[in-house]
Amino acid sequence: MLDFKSLTKDELINLKTELQKEYDAIAAKKLSLDMSRGKPAASQLDLSNGILNSIKSYITEEGIDARNYGILCGLKETKRLFSDLLGIPSSKIIIGGNSSLNLIYDSIARLYIFGALGSKPWGKLDKVKIICPCPGYDRHFAILEEFGFEMISVKLTPDGPDMDEVERIAAEDEAVKGILCVPLYSNPDGTCYSDETVERIAKMKTVAEDFKIFWDNAYGVHHIYKERKLKDIFAACEKYSNEDRVLYFFSTSKITFPGSGVALLAASERYVEEIKMRLGIQTIGYNKLNQLSTISFFKNADGIREHMKKLADLLRPKFDIVLTKFEKEFSENNLLRWTKPDGGYFISVNTIDGCAKDVVKLAKEAGVVLTEAGATYPYGNDPHDSNIRIAPSYPNKEELKEAVDVFCVCVKLASVNKILSQK
């Protein structure tokens, strides 16, 4: 294992010259590649084209004309589809609009304005703090920041958030009102919460009586290399009489079409009744034709599972490209560590400290857009300036190869620059 920090200044200068030459040659190509967002490629979307013409009848199994008003919280058959897929009783499920992020935002807005089950509205409190396992999802952090909540970073271990820390924080401060989790194939690390982690989150003592677990199971069926299982958060919470803690989210954005899919919110029967009452003020109902086309297209949960296998077959070679290249370039040195996720949409990398921003800047100048460095931490502030999220899904394989090549040169150049500056 080569430790670049042990190289002499001259060795580093020589290396830098070589790398700079390599980088300049790449930059001269004027590439325009994007590994920044978790967008599916057109080839993935094509697999769902049939959904648009899938509706055979407008009449639901309950005899309702889905083209008209009626049904606030989801068609019976759509609830059953997701109930079967996710193992959540239909009685806990609300089918929403096109975006689970919107459901998360609205759920937080409801807590802010009205509280939950009789608790004081969060907007009336001096301070609200939310535990954020890190690295995490920038759009989650943006919502929490928008509401003026303080985000408390907790390190994500390979088994999920550091639960000693989480338990300590939740048990000592009444202002700590929740934790925001992506429990399976987390964004960006691809971490899957262990059974013990789920159990401890369900069981832990919290000073706040209205503590909420925001359980964004965005990648709940998005297996790529291996099918990881997630312990049932509802069952775990019920065991400890904490069932009102859970706000569970899911969507078909990365199953069918992002922005035109169907989103889901689930909570305890008691909490879901309250949410329905408030939802009934907010809207007459969500798009039932979208719900109908989803069920018409997939038929049942197995239909979605089969579809996910086809999507995985498209994603796997792309993940392979990135992982193989990293292995080749960085397995024998200390410049980059990376995750090897079993599913999801991302690979998370850590450069040596203080290099992530430089890498992203170099890549951008060479025509490769990456997720902003820092984006995976609250307030955009990665304390080590080290984490970068790699999204391999959108470019085609040729583009991806090129983009990863550029990325690797940028990592090396930025690292050598950093090490040199410290000599």
Place this chain on the structure above:
Amino acid sequence: MLDFKSLTKDELINLKTELQKEYDAIAAKKLSLDMSRGKPAASQLDLSNGILNSIKSYITEEGIDARNYGILCGLKETKRLFSDLLGIPSSKIIIGGNSSLNLIYDSIARLYIFGALGSKPWGKLDKVKIICPCPGYDRHFAILEEFGFEMISVKLTPDGPDMDEVERIAAEDEAVKGILCVPLYSNPDGTCYSDETVERIAKMKTVAEDFKIFWDNAYGVHHIYKERKLKDIFAACEKYSNEDRVLYFFSTSKITFPGSGVALLAASERYVEEIKMRLGIQTIGYNKLNQLSTISFFKNADGIREHMKKLADLLRPKFDIVLTKFEKEFSENNLLRWTKPDGGYFISVNTIDGCAKDVVKLAKEAGVVLTEAGATYPYGNDPHDSNIRIAPSYPNKEELKEAVDVFCVCVKLASVNKILSQK
């Protein structure tokens, strides 16, 4: 003109006996008819069936794949469609999800949580009051009540709200933060605001600097008998430098499919920029395929206008049935007054004072569901217990004839009971 109040007790008792007999005969039929909600009939919906298979290409005119993430606030071509239809510049328009009611709720939630353009969040104020022209729309009132706002009823005249009252209220109380209007074919009266009313709303002095006009133009192109014009609220407000007052709403819920259409929010360029910034935290974007199918189906604003004529041809005979029957039964006596709207979805009636609840109850017991009495007033409280909203769209013509017959008997019976009780 027969004044029932001038009848003798004996005459009234005889009348009551006859009416009760008539009512009992109807009740024995065990009807099941619904004139309660403004739902389109299946025959109206059928005119839009083609929208589901209308998309020819997923690529927008700006070259964006509408199946994927991207575009927060509406496709360029969809904005242009509604810009042409409503006479609002695209720069003021945000295309939302499936529900303008949801956009109204979210707009109020934003004002509650964040304020607007630097103003204090409404949720941080001791008191917020909103002017509500009455009779009005129950779901509007429900939103205002949900946020704990005080609703101030102002009488709706044939030219719109009593502007002397509105101006007085807005000018004397800082807590008065807005007015909620359905300016064309209002729900339920079918009132169209006159040019002078629009001008005065735009011009009036308000103590609250962040006063908002919630302009729910829900029936903006829903002409039936005559094409009434609405003065441009944006132009009027701009004339008096009050352009940030307007929050304009529209949707295709009653053009294509309720709950599966496209909703619109418009505001001044300055205000719309702020809303977009906050929307960008709430969601990645609304359903673009729905937007694309709307434009593919209608082609342009004239396409919508032609479609509205076909819908009017279906609605007009139903309005005729109700209006003709009312004319026959009540033009020669004082038991019912009713509106004769040029468009929209409703006919609004007023019984003699203290009868509306009884009429609704009698009708229900005879198998005809009407909108709850009181629903057209804030807090469900019609001070005269007189107003009932008639929604003729949903039943077919035969059903409607039967339902109106029942309604008329109920009005007479309840009136005679009331007058008798006061003798």
